[in-house]
Amino acid sequence: MAIAVEGACKRFGEFQALDDVSIDVPDGSLTALLGPSGSGKSTLLRAIAGLEELDAGRVTIRGEDATAKPPQKRGVGFVFQHYAAFKHMTVFGNVAFGLKIRKWSKQQIDTRVHELLRLVQLDGLAERYPDQLSGGQRQRMALARALAIQPQVLLLDEPFGALDAKVRKDLRAWLRRLHDDTGVTTIFVTHDQEEAMDVAEQLVVMNEGRVEQSGSATDLYEHPANEFVMSFVGEVNRLGEHFVRPHDMEVVLDADEDTVEAMIRRVVPLGFEVRVEVVLGDGTDVWAQLTRAQLQRLELREGQIVHLRPSQAKSFSGDSPPDRGASTPRGEQGGGDAEVSAAA
């Protein structure tokens, strides 16, 4: 394991930011820490970097206990959401910073910095100052600066959080390629499940200072350990005790023993897919995701009475916070016993 965190606890006054968190990050992987704001994901990342001191627990980086080491000695590259660019230095100066501290020769620094600027596609902008760059360029500069010191692990704290949608998407694909090229073990924090699934091989879903579940995107989507994970990694409808993905809600015109009656409220075409909003007999609002072809075949219109056949429904027992870790998926498809690494 490149990075292992065991039993990490961190409290800020009354707020429990990390509550007995353990994660394992394999060597050379790209892992996403995913969760809503306040879930402790950034605190965990900062604790790995040594920017936050843990109240309890251990951080191991490449087999070495790093818990008591200062950030300078951990060999991590850290990228901040708001870039943390050294504003009084040029792009070159920013990227060269760690190397100057390490007393590299001028020539070595020159070679290495230009090599990195080419890697992050900023060659030609070496003499600019950070405030002459766009957000995306600044973040690539920050990445080059972090990579310059040849870190054992690269940590990114909501790296694309301050950028607009288009740039985010481009940078995501680019980060994925960069990771494939460099092979540096990388952890990045995000609250965007699509971003996490797009970029990372392994996802760690966090909530209220705890790890809810970790695994591949498919694992989490197909076999969520609990309601939180299920609703965080995708859309979900609640039918009494059961949870169903909108694309697992089949709309049929004829009733049978597995269907529920519903009335169509709205049909919203969203390009390839169509969102059909319906209301059930007991007043519950749910929606089904259909393709355009399905919609055309069924000829659905607003106000029409249809029948829903939910499949892959899941239910989670004992989902109250205290015994969340012990929750076992029940119901016809079962959640599988998913790779829950949350310490209960």
Added chain:
Amino acid sequence: MSVGAPAKWGLRTLGLGYLGLLLLAPVAMIFYKTFEHGIGPPLDAMTSADALHAIWLTLLMVAVAVPLNTVFGVGCALLLVRHRWKGNAVIDGIINLPFAISPVVIGLSLFLLYGSSGWFGPTLAEWGIEVLFSTPGMILASVFVSLPFVVRETVPVLQEIGTEQEQAASTLGASAWQTFWRVTLPAIRWGVAYGVVLTTARVLGEFGAVTIVSGSISGKTETLPLFVAKSFEQFNEQAAYAGAIVLALLAFTTLLLMSVGGRKAKSQSQTNPAGGT
């Protein structure tokens, strides 16, 4: 909000007129009075032994008090902003004391502390150190009155730059000392520079506290502001005006040095060189 052209010119005239009457006119008057009969008389007045000594003493005050308060000010600002603890509010209040207390009172309190019947006076006298009516006391007074400026100007800039750049530096391997010199100080340099200018102006012009602790002995413990005041009282108006001009020029030089050093800065600080009491 858009204002019509006549209103705009009206407001500008009003603003300039106000500044002109309150600030420019008195300063211009001094210049006029000083050079009324050419450069000769003021030059003579300023090359007398007492005047030269006053200039030297004033520069000495600046040379000691400004570096002291700069180092203290930056350190104190770092402590206040980067290490939050309960004592901060108390420190913050104490730093403001020199602003709150009249310089004359500061002079008096130093007099009480270091006088022959004060707490420290007798002991120091035994060791052969004379604080009152000599340079050490005047330096103490100057440091006291000008202490808050660097702290006050540095704290907001430190708060504004935040801690991320420093954290980034630490993950890149920089020690606390390296981070301070390479990242923090360059980022706050304009706040510090502005504080230094204000401190210098204050020390140059300090009158109230220094008058009391120095005894204002010509050629011995007389700084330039004291020289100006005494000359004026003795109806030696030529020397008073010339001394005032030298003070103004010193303050102006400070400003000039700062703006030359900071040509690269995006926003140049504008400061009013008036200081003292």
